[in-house]
Amino acid sequence: MIETKGLIKTIGDKVILRGVNLTIKKGESVAILGPNGAGKSTILKIIAGLMKATSGDVYIDGLNFKKDSYEMKKRIGFLAHNSFLYDHLTPLENLKFFGKLYGVSNIEEKAKELVNEVGLGFFIHDPVRSFSRGMLQRIAIARAIIHDPEILLFDEPHTGLDQEAIKLLNEVILKMKANGSTVIMVTHDFQQAVQTCDRVIIFRNGKIVEDLDNVKNNLALVTARYTEQVACL
Ligand code: ADP
Ligand code: MG
Ligand code: MG
Numbered sequence: 662m663i664e665t666k667g668l669i670k671t672i673g674d675k676v677i678l679r680g681v682n683l684t685i686k687k688g689e690s691v692a693i694l695g696p697n698g699a700g701k702s703t704i705l706k707i708i709a710g711l712m713k714a715t716s717g718d719v720y721i722d723g724l725n726f727k728k729d730s731y732e733m734k735k736r737i738g739f740l741a742h743n744s745f746l747y748d749h750l751t752p753l754e755n756l757k758f759f760g761k762l763y764g765v766s767n768i769e770e771k772a773k774e775l776v777n778e779v780g781l782g783f784f785i786h787d788p789v790r791s792f793s794r795g796m797l798q799r800i801a802i803a804r805a806i807i808h809d810p811e812i813l814l815f816d817e818p819h820t821g822l823d824q825e826a827i828k829l830l831n832e833v834i835l836k837m838k839a840n841g842s843t844v845i846m847v848t849h850d851f852q853q854a855v856q857t858c859d860r861v862i863i864f865r866n867g868k869i870v871e872d873l874d875n876v877k878n879n880l881a882l883v884t885a886r887y888t889e890q891v892a893c894l
Contacts, residue, residue, distance in 0.1 A: 662687050663708060663812065663843065668717035670703055670867075677703050679867040680717070687722075687811075690834070690844040692854035695864035696891055701847040702742070702816050704864070708845070709739045709814050721812070735763055738810035740818050744801035748790040752776050752800050755789060756807055763808035775803040780829060794821040802833055813837055815846040819853050831857055851887055855880060863890045 663685040670678040678700050685691055693701050706712040708719055710730050719726040726733050746755050756772035765771055776785050779799040789797060798821065805813065818830055834844055834857050848854050854861060855876050861883050863871035871886045873879060 662720075662722055663845075664720040665704070665708065666718050666720070668704065668707060668714045668719070670700070670707065670712075671715045677867055678707075678714070681867075681869060683862070683869065685843060685845065687843055688838070688841050689860060690838050690858040691846070691860045691862055692858035693845065693847045693862050693864060694849070694851065694854060694887060694891055695870075699864040700867040701864050705739075705814050705816050705845065705847055709737055710734050711739065735808060736810055737812045737814060738805035738808070740801055740805040740813075740815040742816050742820070744797070744804065746789055746797060746800060746804075749788050751784075751786050751788055752781050752803075753785050755800055756803055759804045760807045765808050771807060772803075775807060776800075779803045779833075780825075795823050795826045798822055799826060799829065802830060806833065806837065811842055813842055813844045813846075815844070815848075817847055817849060819848060819850045827853065851884075851892075855883060861887070863887065865890060 665681050665683045668678050668681040681704055695701055703712065707714050710726055710733060721733055721736065747758065750758065753772050753776055756775060757768050760768040760772055776782060779802055781796065781799055784796070789800060819827055822830065838844060844858065846854070846858060859876055861873045861876055862869055863886065870890055873883050873886060876883050
């Protein structure tokens with residue numbers, strides 16, 4: 662279970678998060694939607710332990726992130742807007758490098774398996790320098806899951822992907838869900854959000870303004886709320 666309690670983030674005199682309380686149960690899949698600048702990436706980075714809150718806490722299974730951050734980070738797979746990769750290394754070398762950081766065992770085998778799973782088997786030995794955005798994102802997806810994380814935090818994973826890569830990404834998410842992982846996905850893509858997630862949270866101006874569960878059975882309501890809060894802006 663992930664809990665945020667009273668998360669506030671300010672940068673200079675700008676308030677980015679205004680006291681966010683959020684409880685996400687183990688195995689839930691949550692889409693975070695909202696206009697640009699609402700604070701979506703900020704909350705994700707704080708949950709991932711990549712950014713400090715100004716005040717408030719994040720708990721995972723009741724443990725405060727501040728106290729056990731290395732152990733916590735190993736349980737999380739984070740996919741950023743633009744994931745960092747070593748452009749002179751091949752997909753396989755990139756995955757092995759990041760897998761080692763997490764202490765993944767049988768890394769060679771695991772990395773090869775993932776390169777194939779994300780459809781880059783033909784390019785396994787090419788430096789990623791020349792790769793398209795879609796190809797890089799495939800590696801970034803593989804990298805986010807190489808250590809079998811219990812928690813997946815994806816920031817706009819669909820942006821810039823072609824249809825085939827979107828299908829692959831959705832398969833990865835559904836597979837992780839089936840394995841019991843918790844998924845939090847920030848996205849601008851409403852259709853993808855309701856296809857892959859069971860709960861939709863809408864952020865505006867550093868706050869949660871809608872929290873809608875059981876999305877597939879309440880699609881009309883969720884669509885109406887989304888239209889009112891986001892699409893009309
Ligand atoms: P979202 O992901 O919802 O588009 P973000 O969480 O990236 O929004 O950002 C929320 C707000 O915080 C935005 O207005 C953004 O400009 C501001 N912001 C983010 N990072 C910084 C920073 N390093 N310095 C100043 N303002 C920032
Ligand atoms: Mg944005
Ligand atoms: Mg963002």
